[in-house]
Amino acid sequence: MTTRIALFALVVSIGCARPTGGATPPGRGDSVASSLRVQLAGHLDRARGCFTEARLRDPNASGLVRYAFTIEPDGRVTSVDVDAWSGDSRMLGACVRSRMSHLYFDPAPPRAVRIERSFYVCPDEDDGLCRLGLVGGDAELMQRVASGLDARTDALEACAREVGADDAILDVRLELGSDGRIMAGQLHRAAPDGTPMARCAVSPLLGARVEGPAPEETVQLRYVYRLGARGDEG
Known part of the structure; x- marks a missing residue:
């Protein structure tokens, strides 16, 4: 059976801290969430690229990664947490952590937002x-x-x-x-x-x-x- 990489988004949750300023204008929250989703779609491909590197080292590489980070109002990413399960977990985890730490969001949310996500790569998902x-x-x-x-x-x-x-x-x-x-x-x-x-x-x-x-x-x-x-x- 042809070996393929399948990346699956398992958990995506966006949690907002309590606002420190005034209330968010009507519709503003939906606009912010929409903007973050669009940016995440591109940014998180960088994390998936770590699996591509792992597959170059081992064509049968498989694994699971959970990670979380906070998007600050200035667009920076802080508080990056990574849990990698694979035979190459140290290198995989370090790769994901490095790429997440260097993300930048523009426009940024008006208050801190916590992102949590999990995905995995499996060489054969057909059965x-x-x-x-x-x-x-x-x-x-x-x-x-x-x-x-x-x-x-x-x-x-x-x-x-x-x-x-x-x-x-x-x-x-x-x-x-x-x-x-x-x-x-x-x-x-x-x-x-x-x-x-x-x-x-x-x-x-x-x-x-x-x-x-x-x-x-x-x-x-x-x-x-x-x-x-x-x-x-x-």
Whole structure:
């Protein structure tokens, strides 16, 4: 299957601080929000470019990035926070942080605005389950674990549909035993926040068989994946 990069905008929220001056004139708020959206559409391509660089280093690179920043009334960007999940998270996170820190907005909002956004890149989103892969694991093991978990996809997605979380991103911790099976696991984090997947994010994966050489002792794995990936939602 042809490998493609799919960038998905998952969360975009604009929060405004309480105004320090007079009230915003009628219609002014909508105009400001519209202007910010137009500027963001161009500016955030700079962050996506960090994934392009990652793909040059590794054609199968995948990952998830959450970032947030504040747009000040003078157009500068401050308070940049970045959380990158990938096998190349340090370089990816540093790239996104640098590019976000140098953004400038003109016209700027009349008061501070907080932007929060998440997106990911996945080399193959066609099967409805975007596996972002092992974070910090080697590519060969990642492929074998992904193959071993494929048989559990239907049960996992059925649970997600039942609880209304069929487009969730899940960050789980798994243990691969010396018998080559997934023997334990725990949901570490889910996005969006509050996603009700705690009871079944891991249980369908337990017992999955990972083909190939088994480890001599238990291996701790961090696995990030997204359910229900269908095309580019951005």
